[in-house]
Each structure stands twice: as structure tokens, then as C-alpha cells.
Amino acid sequence: MSRGKKNVEDGRSGTGTEPESSGSASRRVHRAYSLSVVVMAYNEEDNVGPLLDALVAWLGSQRFEDWEVLVVDDGSTDATAARVASHVESEPRIRLLRHERNLGMGAAIRTGYAAARCDFVTQLPADHQVPPDTLDLFLPHLPHTDLVLSIYTDRGDDWTRRILSAGYRVVARLLLGQRADYTGTMVFRRKLLDSIPLTTDSFVVNLEFPLKALKRGASFRIVRFSPSPRRAGESKVVGSRRIAKVVRELLELRRLGF
Template identity: 25%
Template sequence: MIAPAMPLVSIITPSWNVERFIGETIESVQAQTVDDWELLIADDCSTDQTATIVSRYAASDARIKLIRQPRNGGPALARQAAIDNAQGRFLAFLDSDDMWLPTKLERQIAFSKKTRAALSYTAFRRINEDSSVTGRLITVPASLTYEQLLKNTSIATLTALVDREIAGDIAMKNEPYDDFCLWLSILKHGQIAHGLNEDLARYRVRGVSVSSRRLRSAGWVWHIYRNVEHLPLIKSAWCFGHWAARAWLKRRQF
């Protein structure tokens, strides 16, 4: 008996109480011009109909797999559960209320192979809760080193693609801003991340106030500098100043 071929891309999606959005997210994956993928949705004990909706899609598309977390542990543990089950060479990250444009995987995989990127990322636009307003294009730098990423906000989770043949084994840290921690861990030992400046994704801005979200993110970044990356105080302050300025510029328009 011939074993089934491994998927080229494993899509890592944590979910929690997103019954309003998860269908659009899944359908944006199904609309990809690359069809050699698996979508691993790790549901973090949703109390709404999220898991039921995912199960319905999975019943008609074997590439979609629902992973039920035994207890609510947050996005880092949910992402790790999906990674533990991933079979693909590439890991793509897509949160459960965001969406991709149809050529996202095709364009980014070709770009990743051409640049031999352990980690790549793309431009994107923000959308509001009901997808009726689309913001300006959020452009990205051509490349980022570890030192540059410490001071930068450019790698949005829904745009990240990891080539495991180059990056090797990866693991989420159970920390706030676990995605930022992962990008840093990939680049820390000399890898360079490469940016594809094409509009390929839609990041959904939901009801939490902008001011509270900014303050929370700032606190998480400071925590990572001091307690995860163990940067000296002066370097942490220097990096934080640059990070905060870039974050302000990035968010000054929708």
C-alpha cells in the first residue's frame, strides 16, 4: 500500500470562540491556488459553535483537521499542538479570524524557495470586524536580522512562513507574544528573514480598544526583552524605543 504524500504546507491555526469568523478563514485557505496543504485548527476549548463549524468543514475536506485541546491554555499551547501534528515542509501561520488572498501560498512559497528563507513574511492590509473596511497596505522591509527584528513590528503572524528544512525544529514558548518569540528564536543563530512586499493577507481588527491593545503589546515586548531574550536594561530600552516608534507609525492609519 502506498503511503499518502506529505503535504507541502501545514497551516497552524489556534481558535477560541470565533464562530463568527472561522468559516471565512477556512474558505480563504480552500481558495488558495496551491492545494497541497493541511489546515490544523487547534481549538482551545471554545464555548461557542467554533468546534462544530470546523468539524463541518473537516467532514467535507480531509485536509482540514480539528485538534481539541484538553484545557484552555492560550494560543501558544494551541499553536504548539498544531505544530506537533504538522506533516508539511513549510509551516504557515493563520489566526482564526484572519484571511489570505488566493495567491498567498503560491507567491510566498516560490519566494521562500528562491531566497532560501528559514522565515519569510509579506505585506498585508487590515480589515474591520465585518470585513467592510479595508485599510492601507502595510509594507515590509526586504529582510530582517535578529538585531533588526528586536526593534521591528514587521512580521505579522498571518504572513509568516517557516521552512523547516532550513529552520530545523521549532517550538512555541508559552509566553505572551509567542509568535514574536518564535521569530526571534529562528533568527537568533544567524538566519535572516525575508520580506515579500506584496498584498497577500487580511488582518482583522476586532472590538478590543486600540489603546488597551497597544499598552498590552508594549508590556509583552518589554517582558520578552528582559525575561525571554535576557537583554541588558540599556539595550532593552534602546530596542523598545525603536519598536514603539515603528508601532506608532504602523498604526497611525487603519
């Protein structure tokens, strides 16, 4: 199991009922609903294979009505696509979607969301810092809740990443008046996407989607967990151009009234 799993918080912007905590609720979800898992990958040749192995094993251990894995290769220049293609050959429920060039995390997520066909949708990073069994925290709440969000309890980041993350949260709070510590790991009803247009290309999409969903009255829960250390490679978030893009997208959300 993933390390650092914590508590669950209840919240509603619309109507809803208190989720059940019993195992029977979880089993009903596994029998009655299908799940799309979007995996965002950019130059993750050493991580994407092990992540897919673990993900397929976890999905196979559940009782979903059906499932699919959508890997969005966001213009990788390494062997990421080849690693995914080898898994597609052995498991037809895995699909590879490719961007010709790197467009950003938000663009990759939007591509995956647009292709999702199941009742519920979630996303995982290809770096394997969120092991698939982390989703065990989310699934029991789905029969009662439109959107299950998450917050990290401890990322274990170096000081540079901590300062950047804190700066992002402060800027987002100042510009939008909203908390900005949601992680990209969430599970939600796919039908929410029908009424929520997403426009951001950076990781700001992980704030844009919940803000728009909650504004439309979606019921929600929040779970907390600690991610695992990166196994290989390095983060692609840091960079002056990426930071500038994040600020521009936050300003655009402010202009739109969020």
C-alpha cells in the same frame, strides 16, 4: 486577490541565493513541496467557516505535492469547534486540535507546529483578516529561502490598537534591540522547528520564532501587505493580563540573550 499587496525585501542571516521572480519558480514549489497551514481559532464561530472555505479553494488551485490544514481551537466557548468539525467531515486533510481551556496564541501556534507534517509550514488567523491568497506573495521564495516573514503596510486599526501596537514595538526594541513589527503570517521550512524550542504563550511567539531562526543562520525574505478588515467578532489581544504576559515574555527572551 488581497488588497494592499506590496514589495519584497531580501535579507540573509546565513547563506542563500537570490530568489527567482519568474512564474516557473512558483510552479516548481507547487509541484515539489507540501504545505501545512496552521489556523489559530478562539471564539471565531462566524469567521472560521468562511476562512476554511476560502483556504481549501486556494490550496486546491495550487500544485502542492500535498497539503494539510490544522485548526487549533484554543478553548473556544462558542460553536467554533462545531464549525470546524463540519469541514473535517468533507475534507479529511483538515484536522481539528483542541485545547480544553484558552492557553493563548503562542500555545495554539506551538500545538499546530508540533502536529505539522509537511515540508513547509505557515499560519493564518481564523478571523479571515489574512485571506489565503495573501500566501501568493510568499511561495515563490521558498526554494531559495528558509523563512519568509511579513510586515503590515497598514492595519487600519483604531487608535487604541495603534497605540498598543506602537507600545509593543517600542518595548520590544528597548528590551531586545530588535525590530518587532513582524506579523504572524510567515512561511518556513518545517525542519527549522527541530532546532528551535518555542516557549512563549502570547503573540510574542511571532517574534520569538524568527529571532531564534535568524540567530541560527536561517536565510530569510520579508514581504509586505495590508490585512483585510475583520468580518465579524472582535480582537482578543487587548486586556491588562494579556499585556502583562507579553511584557513578562519579552523580559524572558531578553534574559535568554535575544
